[in-house]
Amino acid sequence: MKVLAINGSSRKDGNTADMLNLVLGELAKEGCETEHIQLAGNIIAPCRACFACAGKRNCVFGDDIFQELYRKMTEADAIILGSSTYSADVSSTLKAVIERASVVSDTNPGMFRHKVGGAVAVTRRAGAMNTIDTINHFFLNKEMFVAGSTYWNIAYGRLPGEAIKDEEGVANMKNLGQNIAWLLNQMK
Numbered sequence: 001m002k003v004l005a006i007n008g009s010s011r012k013d014g015n016t017a018d019m020l021n022l023v024l025g026e027l028a029k030e031g032c033e034t035e036h037i038q039l040a041g042n043i044i045a046p047c048r049a050c051f052a053c054a055g056k057r058n059c060v061f062g063d064d065i066f067q068e069l070y071r072k073m074t075e076a077d078a079i080i081l082g083s084s085t086y087s088a089d090v091s092s093t094l095k096a097v098i099e100r101a102s103v104v105s106d107t108n109p110g111m112f113r114h115k116v117g118g119a120v121a122v123t124r125r126a127g128a129m130n131t132i133d134t135i136n137h138f139f140l141n142k143e144m145f146v147a148g149s150t151y152w153n154i155a156y157g158r159l160p161g162e163a164i165k166d167e168e169g170v171a172n173m174k175n176l177g178q179n180i181a182w183l184l185n186q187m188k
């Protein structure tokens with residue numbers, strides 16, 4: 001089973017990366033093929049609302065990495081979207097991915113049907129629930145099954161290396177990975 005994690009943070013190898021690696025680590029232990037794409041350094045344009053994607057099964061604009069990202073999302077059995085909390089929500093980079101993926105899959109129905117979704121957020125102090133909600137709204141609008149943990153999948157930290165010290169956050173990420181693996185095994 002293929003699992004794709006997309007990391008919306010603008011900081012490469014920061015706290016969000018550490019948390020996504022924990023989730024993916026559990027999935028790799030269960031034999032899943034995992035990939036972690038960090039969006040840091042990329043500018044992803046917002047949806048242009050042209051609806052030219054209808055019948056095309058991808059965005060028609062190829063001037064950033066979105067087309068490749070979207071193809072990988074549609075090939076994955078599970079998609080984990082992670083973001084640092086920016087202004088009490090996902091990063092604008094991840095939001096652009098969500099906007100465009102939503103429109104392409106609206107105009108080409110069923111492309112995410114029965115995939116598993118997992119949401120991950122990192123925050124210094126507040127706003128992470130919105131981050132989780134924004135991601136879950138995407139999954140739930142696309143016929144996906146959302147995996148949960150023993151708490152919302154949030155870890156606390158500001159500087160790189162801080163979130164990994166959040167013991168409860170770390171436990172939640174590992175648990176999320178195990179729950180995604182369980183769900184994928186049931187669905188085989």
Ligand SMILES: Cc1cc2nc3c(=O)[nH]c(=O)nc-3n(C[C@H](O)[C@H](O)[C@H](O)COP(=O)(O)O)c2cc1C
Nearest residue numbers: 011014015016084085086087088124125126157158
């Ligand atoms: C543009 C920007 C906006 C931020 N907004 C918030 C916020 O609303 N709430 C919060 O708790 N932390 C906020 N932070 C802090 C980050 O969420 C925090 O540093 C996080 O650990 C960064 O994760 P990363 O290392 O994966 O980038 C913000 C940071 C930046 C750069």
